[in-house]
Structure formats: structure tokens, C-alpha cells
Amino acid sequence: MVCQNEPLVQKVCDLYEQISSLESLKPSKDVDMLFTQLVLTCIPPNPIDVDKLCKKTQEMRSNLIRLCGEAEGLLESHFSAILGSYENPLDHLNIFPYYPNYLKLSHLEFNILNQHHTNVPGKVAFVGSGPLPLTSIVLARNHLTTTSFHNYDIDPSANSKALQLVASHPDLSSRMFFHTTDIMKVTSELQEFDVVFLAALVGMDKEEKVKVIDHLAKQMAPGAILMLRSAHGARAFLYPVIDPCDLRGFEVLSVFHPSDEVINSVVIARKYAMPINSIDHQQNGLGSMIVLPNKCCEMLASLKPPQPCYHG
Numbered sequence: 001m002v003c004q005n006e007p008l009v010q011k012v013c014d015l016y017e018q019i020s021s022l023e024s025l026k027p028s029k030d031v032d033m034l035f036t037q038l039v040l041t042c043i044p045p046n047p048i049d050v051d052k053l054c055k056k057t058q059e060m061r062s063n064l065i066r067l068c069g070e071a072e073g074l075l076e077s078h079f080s081a082i083l084g085s086y087e088n089p090l091d092h093l094n095i096f097p098y099y100p101n102y103l104k105l106s107h108l109e110f111n112i113l114n115q116h117h118t119n120v121p122g123k124v125a126f127v128g129s130g131p132l133p134l135t136s137i138v139l140a141r142n143h144l145t146t147t148s149f150h151n152y153d154i155d156p157s158a159n160s161k162a163l164q165l166v167a168s169h170p171d172l173s174s175r176m177f178f179h180t181t182d183i184m185k186v187t188s189e190l191q192e193f194d195v196v197f198l199a200a201l202v203g204m205d206k207e208e209k210v211k212v213i214d215h216l217a218k219q220m221a222p223g224a225i226l227m228l229r230s231a232h233g234a235r236a237f238l239y240p241v242i243d244p245c246d247l248r249g250f251e252v253l254s255v256f257h258p259s260d261e262v263i264n265s266v267v268i269a270r271k272y273a274m275p276i277n278s279i280d281h282q283q284n285g286l287g288s289m290i291v292l293p294n295k296c297c298e299m300l301a302s303l304k305p306p307q308p309c310y311h312g
Contacts, residue, residue, distance in 0.1 A: 006048070008041065008046060008048060008234055009048075009053070009057055011041050012038070012041060012042070012060075012061075012064070012234075012237050013057070013060060015034060015037055015038045015041065016060055016063070016064045016067075018034055019034050019035070019038070019064070019067055020063065020067065022034070025067065025070050025071040025074055026074045026078065027074065027075050027078050031071065035068070035071060038064075038068075038237075038238070039238065039263065041234070042233075042234040042235050042237050042238055042263075043234075043235070043260075043261060043263065044234070045233060045259050046233045046234040047233065048233055048234055050236040050237070050241065061236070061237055062204075062205055064237055064238075065201075065204055065205065065237070065238065065239060065240060066204050068201075068238050068239070069201040069204055072130075072201065073130065073131070073158075076130050076131050076132035077131045077132075077157075077158070077161065079095070079096045079132060080131040080132040080161040080162065080164075080165065081131075081161060082095065083095065083096070083132075083165055084161060084164040084165060087168065088168055088169070089164065089165045089166075089168070090137065090141075090165065090166065090169050090172070093134070093137070096132065096134070099134065101262075102134040102135060102138050103138055103142075104262070105135075105262060105264070106134075106135055106138040106139050106142070106143070107142070107143070108262070108266065109135075109139075109227060109266055110139060110142075110143040110144070112227075112254060112256070112266055112268055113195065113225065113227060113268065115254075116225065116253045116254070116268055116270070117194070117195065117225050119194075120144065120146060120147065121144065121147050121193075121194035121195045121225075122147060122148065122194055123147065123148050123150065123192055123193050123194060124136075124139070124144065124147055124148070124149050124150070124193060124194065124195045124196070124197065125149075125150045125151075125152060125190065125193040125195070125196045125197065126149060126150070126151045126152065126196075126197045126199070127152045127183045127196065127197065127198050127199060127202055127212070127216075128152070128153060128183075128198065128199030128201065128202035129151035129152060129153050129158070129159075129162060129178070129199070130153060130155075130158050130162070130199070131155075131157070131158040131159075131161035131162055132161070132162065132165070133151050133162050133165075133176075135197065135199075136149045136151055136176060136197075137165070137166070137172065137176075140172055140175060140176060141172065147175070148175045148176070148177065149175060149176045149177070150177045150179060150193070151176065151177065151178050151179065152179045152181060152183050152186065153178070153179075153180065154180070154181065154182050154183075155180070156180045159178040159179075159180045162178055163178050183202070183212060183215070183216075184211070184212065184215050186219070187219050188219070189219075190216065190219040190220050190221075191219065191220065191221045192221075193220065193221070193224060194221075194224055194225065195224065195225045195226075195227065196216060196220060196224065196225070196226050196227070197227045197228070198212065198213070198216070198226065198227070198228040198229075199229070200228075200229040200230075200231075200239050200240075200264055201239070201240075203240060204240065205240055206240050206241065206242070206246065208240075209240050209242060209246075210242075210246050213226075213228075213242070213246060213247055213248070213250075214248060214249070217247075217248060217249030217250060217271065218249070220271045221271065222271055222272065222273040223270060223271060223273055224270070224271045225268065225269070225270055225271075226247070226250055226268070226269045226270075226271065227266070227267070227268050227269075228242060228267050228269075229264035229265065229266060229267070230242040230255075230264065230265040230266075230267050231263070231264060231265055232257040232265050233257075235263050235264075235265075238263060239263070239264060242267060244267075247267075247269050249271065249272055250269035250270060250271055250272065251269060251270045251272060252267065252268075252269045253268045253269055253270055254266075254267070254268050255267050
């Protein structure tokens, strides 16, 4: 068992104690400092396997991921409200300190998507879009300029803020839609999408996330693409980990674990054309693993965000 005597784990536990003792996780000097330290601790490549942590540390990790998710939501809500006060919010996205990270990560995900889905998708869903749906905005503006984006979030306040960002934009206001609902209650509607993005913090632990993935596997159209973000090594203290075997009903096309400041791993999978039950019997729900071409790996290596980002 890997436990507190491991220096990395001890450092993460110390930071967790400080973060959990904060009165608020709203953006502030102390909050920003602690989460930056946490990210800098977890970024360096480390062979640690979080599944082998002792029970106490496993519980700490689960709590820490939830705190990261709460802090991310408050950070995005704060900046979305500021942006929404401008006449043309999308002209001021660079005030968000991690906007360059989204530009680079979205470009990477677009290139990965392009390798496995050669047609321009007509409709894309983003599950867990939040108050600052930068992935959808960047993809819609820079890469998928004719695609419609349907953003799903369970929080009406988040969708209200997000809608305010695109309402004045003549193009995006006609291509970006916001749905306030629990994705687990969305059924046949999911058949309409060529690509579904699943945000890193939809499902704050593996069990919750697998339930969402299983639901998507049942409802998405055969051959549709699922893109999601995972974590690897010490970065798994920040985000839930999804393994290929967790994607029942999908063929895993590629998994990429970055080794630089880009925190999230990128997973792309295709919904099987056969019914899930047939796949389970024949292949136990496991997809194939395909390593990304060197060109894409080299491209990711060149993505150096100006500062670490503790949100997905």
C-alpha cells in the first residue's frame, strides 16, 4: 500500500488539510496560492498508482477532488459574471487567467477528433458545460465553425451566466444552446449528436462517472464519438481516473497522457454499432487501445501553458 510515508502523498495531504480548512473556496490570494501549489506538486510525471493508496488516503483523495471541483465552479462563475458585464463578452475572454490553456487544449482535442472523425460534426453535445463554457466557445469559434453546440448543465445559474456570454454574438448565439437538466434524464435526444464531450468533473468519482458513461452508451447513436478527460499518475489527485475498461459499449480509439503542464489526459472512443449486451458477451466491454501518432504527441509537447491551471 502507498500511504503517507510517500513524500508526494504527504505533500498532497498537507495541502489538503490547508485547503479544507479555508472558510471559502471563492477566488482569493490564499485559494489561488494553495491550488497552484497543489497543481505544481501533481504535475511532474510520477508512477504512483492511486488505486493502491491506503483507505485513509483514498478518502482524502475523493474529498480533494470534490474541493477542486467546487473551487473550479466558483472560479468560473466569478469570471463569467465579470465577462457578462461587458457589451461583447467574447471580446474579453483573455481576462480569464487560464484562457490560453483552453485555446491549447481545445486545439489538441480538435486534432485528436479529426484523426478519428473525418466529417465535420453537425451537432455536438457538451455535458457539464458550466458557467464559463470555454471548450464549446473555442471549438465553435476556431475549429468547428458550422457546428451547433448543445451545452448541458444541471445548474440553472451556470446556464444563465453562460448564455449571457454568447447572447450578443451574431454567430454563436445561433449555434450555441443551453439545456438545464440532469444528463441522466436525457435519453433519445442524445441520438442526435455526432460527438459528445464529457467534462472532467461530471461524476466526481469513478462510480458516478461510470454511471454517466453507461447512460451515454445506451443513448448515443451507434458510431458517435465520445470525448472525455481523465487523469494519470499524481494528477489523479485532482481529477477522477477513467480506464478503457470503464467505457463499456465504446471502442476506445486513443488515450493520451500528457507529461507537461496540460493536466488532463484525453480519451476518445466510438459507440459500438452493436447493442451493448452483445458487446458485453463478446468482448466484455473492452475497447482497443491505439497510440496517437508521433506528430500529435509532438504537438502536445509544445503546448506550454503560461501557468498551471487547477480546473478542467
